[in-house]
Amino acid sequence: MSAPVVELKAAEVRFASGPPWAKRHVHALRGIDLAIGKGETLGLVGESGSGKSTTGKVCLGLQRPIKGQVLFGGAPFIYRRRALKGALAAVLQHPQWSLNPRLHVGTSVAEPLVINGMGTTRERGAAVAAMLERVGLEPALAKRLPHQLSGGQRQRVAIARALITKPRFIVFDEAVSALDVSVQAQILNLIRELQHETGFAALFISHDLAAVRYVADRVAVMYAGEIVEFASGATFYRRALHPYTRGLQEASELLEEPDAKLMDVAGQPPSQGCALSQRCPLVIERCRAERPPLRPLGDDLVACHRAREALPAA
Ligand SMILES: Nc1ncnc2c1ncn2[C@@H]1O[C@H](COP(=O)(O)OP(=O)(O)OP(=O)(O)O)[C@@H](O)[C@H]1O
Ligand code: SF4
Ligand SMILES: [Mg+2]
Known part of the structure; x- marks a missing residue:
């Protein structure tokens, strides 16, 4: 297989904003991996x-990551x-x-x-x-x-x-x-x-x-500088596996039968555990302690401890 045209590996970006006496740092990308063929x-x-x-x-x-790699045609990006x-x-x-x-x-x-x-x-x-x-x-x-x-x-x-x-x-x-x-x-x-x-x-x-x-x-579905789900285009014709993706689908009326509880997606993520743990209706103790990695599930990659429960019964 030929190399992807563009590839990001664990790319991280931080921005400093605000006046010098009250500088804030925004972690805009928290380690993004993607490849586009x-x-x-x-x-x-x-x-x-x-x-x-x-x-x-x-x-x-146009923006250099502070960590991670950017590849173009399989070779490191030339700036x-x-x-x-x-x-x-x-x-x-x-x-x-x-x-x-x-x-x-x-x-x-x-x-x-x-x-x-x-x-x-x-x-x-x-x-x-x-x-x-x-x-x-x-x-x-x-x-x-x-x-x-x-x-x-x-x-x-x-x-x-x-x-x-x-x-x-x-x-x-x-x-x-x-x-x-x-x-x-x-x-x-x-x-x-x-x-x-x-x-x-x-x-x-x-x-x-x-x-x-x-x-x-x-x-790819992003939340607070992370990719929480990679779905095939076809997934967007059905209820997604990640609760945040479902929240987006419901907000955009892509789903005909929304869940009763719509996830509130505003605010800053916590420093530990799942970035969504403060507002996800499905949160369990494990979510607050352990950050879920992107894992294969069906045809998708999903970062959620409870995504398996959303898989349709075989
Ligand atoms: N040049 C910059 N200096 C400081 N902060 C920045 C800069 N560019 C982006 N940010 C911050 O980084 C975060 C991500 O911004 P980004 O523009 O990538 O979001 P976005 O998903 O494209 O949003 P939108 O849908 O509103 O276009 C935000 O918190 C934003 O305020
Ligand atoms: S890991 Fe937990 S808090 Fe995060 S999206 Fe999944 S169920 Fe919600
Ligand atoms: Mg934008």
């Missing part, structure tokens, strides 16, 4: 502040600018974060080629026209400014810009969250088609479990 999409879900965007930044080399020559790209929630409002759309889409010294001016022009067409935009739109486009068109431009260097890995961070539902569906379909054609590996971060279920082959 060619043509595969890993969905990443979890509440706000659980560490999803930080995971994306670590995978892209030199342009070392990976357009092999990585990102599509963010608001296209204005990746598109300069003063640059014509065509210039923005061509920019990654210019930055990475790829192609002549003529070749870049042809590549931009072909890419705009591929994402469903008239090549004439290249002469417009971002504010002269609709939200869906702007997100298509952001996707064109991300794909122009033929990257091997793309992070989609809440890439469809700001769009109307019907436009979301078009953009998700476009992402799937483009991935089928070019085979990029993808990390698809979203609050929207339905969108994740639509595009992801596997889903």
Whole structure:
């Protein structure tokens, strides 16, 4: 089997915040392991502040972990600018974060080629026209400014810009969250088609479990800087094994028959035992004393002492 395109091994990230006299440290990632293969999409879900965007930044080399390893194509990540020559790209929630409002759309889409010294001016022009067409935009739109486009068109431009260097890995961070539902569906379909054609590996971060279920082959569920479950995409069609994942499913109305008790997922995790032990309705003494490791269960990996009880009877 070929090496995964992107791999994190026990990656840890801490941030310091606040003024010097009252510094706080946030343990944003507490030892994350993941691997994404060619043509595969890993969905990443979890509440706000659980560490999803930080995971994306670590995978892209934009945030160095304080511990652990980041591998790209099986080799340690090279943190030199342009070392990976357009092999990585990102599509963010608001296209204005990746598109300069003063640059014509065509210039923005061509920019990654210019930055990475790829192609002549003529070749870049042809590549931009072909890419705009591929994402469903008239090549004439290249002469417009971002504010002269609709939200869906702007997100298509952001996707064109991300794909122009033929990257091997793309992070989609809440890439469809700001769009109307019907436009979301078009953009998700476009992402799937483009991935089928070019085979990029993808990390698809979203609050929207339905969108994740639509595009992801596997889903990683994060809580307080840890991955508590790796589920196959199919798991998201049924009740998940981890109580926190079930809480997310119920909150997003993905399940038709929610449990009576919905897990409250706010607050800081305790320093010992399971990170969820202060708010999980299924907590037992063992949960407060012993941190559950990710263990295989059915087709999934689950970090919960009581997950086996949620397995459907054979
Ligand atoms: N540059 C930073 N400096 C200080 N703290 C940070 C920084 N970036 C993230 N954090 C903190 O790290 C934690 C994880 O943040 P992250 O942005 O990864 O969460 P997220 O899951 O993407 O949330 P959201 O769903 O709101 O986008 C949060 O507590 C956040 O406040
Ligand atoms: S280990 Fe215990 S506290 Fe943690 S999620 Fe499972 S049942 Fe809840
Ligand atoms: Mg985020």
